[in-house]
Amino acid sequence: MADLAVFYEHPQWFAPLFAALDRHGVDYVAIPIQDHVFDPADPTPPAPVILNRLAMSSFLRQEEHALFYSMAALGHWQSLGARVINGPGVLAYDTNKARQLSLFHAAGLAIPTTRAAHRREDALRLAGEIGYPVIVKVNVGGSGSGVVRYDSAEELAAAIADDSVPMxxxxxxxxQDYVPARDARVIRCEVLAGRLLYALALDGAGSTFDLCPADVCMVDKPSITIxxxxxxxxxTAAVERVAAMSGLDVGGIEYMVDERDGVPRFYDLNALSNFVAKPLEVLGYDPHDNLVEFLKGEIVSQRRIAA
Structure with a gap:
């Protein structure tokens, strides 16, 4: 059995991670999610340490997405004693933006004014309560998908009538209230092992809702600078508090400063970190090395438990 299993979905995103694991000599097995099956009666996890690299945007790339399947598989392996990095606990937040907002509020942080619903026809009434412009977004998102801005009741009513409102x-x-971000800037804070690893300023964020900063994401977003x-x-303290409350081992937490009142408003937790494009230029180091050192420590801990 390998020391580490990497449970992943996107075929290109994790080449830097696999290169870092190879560079550090980690004994690992890569498990593609797309064609994976598991036996709930199987008593053996694929490795004592499992790194979950499920992307919320996976539902955009295949009709039979594996979001909820993966939670079941990871939960099974965790129940067998495997150490699952970004396990089912944090995935319960990652797959639910409404729960993320509740989490931020419970942590004492400001959020955009939001209403959650399960019927499209309720959106018009809720938008009227909040005030325009609003954005309507899906609860399980990824890569900025399913986020639409509406500037008037007439525009939203027309979208409801033709069933084009995101669901x-x-x-x-x-x-949700459309928050005008100060300087059109969003801040993404990357967490590793419960501590802030680094933060990025994404400038020009008003041009797109897709703010993934990794190499493969940036090719079609020339208006974003990092x-x-x-x-x-x-x-920093708030980000680490949210990581502890959610069980986030590695991932991003995003906020923006509201131009209207100067309040930082938190709006997204992402349990998948591809890290930043050109990290040596932006950060001066490759955070994949930090991640691998963390994984090596988890492997050692699991060996001690098993001894």
Whole structure:
């Protein structure tokens, strides 16, 4: 049995991770999610440490997406004693933007004014309560999919009439205040082992809802520029608090500063980190090396438990 199993979905995103594992000499097996099956009575996990690299946007790439299947498989292996990095606990947040917002609020953080619903026809009434412009977004998102801005009741009513209002794979939609981000900037804070690893400023974020900063994501977003960013201490503490509350081992937490009142508003938790494109230029180091060192430590811990 290998020391590590990487349970992954996207064929290109994880080449840097696999290269880092090879570079560090880690004994691992790569498990593609697409054609995976499992036996709920099988008593043996694929490895003592399992790194979950499920992308929420997987439902965009195949009709039979594996989001909820993966939660079952990872939960099975966790029940057998495997250490699952970004396991079912944090996936319960990653697959549910409404729960993410509740989490941020419980952590004492500001969020965009939001209403959750399960019927398209409720969106018009809820948008009226919030005030225009609003965005309507799916509850299970990825790569900016299923997010639409509406500037008037007439525009939203027409979309409801022709069934073009976004409705996600779980049948839940969010109606949310459109927050004007100060300087059109979004901050993505990357967490590893419960601590802030680095943060990025994504400038020009008003041009797209797809803010993935990794190499394969940036090819069609020339209007977005990325730079290293140092959050104020209270934001760092808040990010680490959310990571602890959610069980996030490695991933991103995003916020923006509301131009209207200067309040940082948190809106997204993502338990998949592809890290940043051109990390040596942006950060001065490759965060994949940090991730692999963390994984090596988890492998050692699992060996001690098994001894």
């Amino acid at each position: 996600g794979v779980d049948g839940v939609l969010l109606v 730079s290293a960013f140092t959050p104020p201490p209270e934001i």
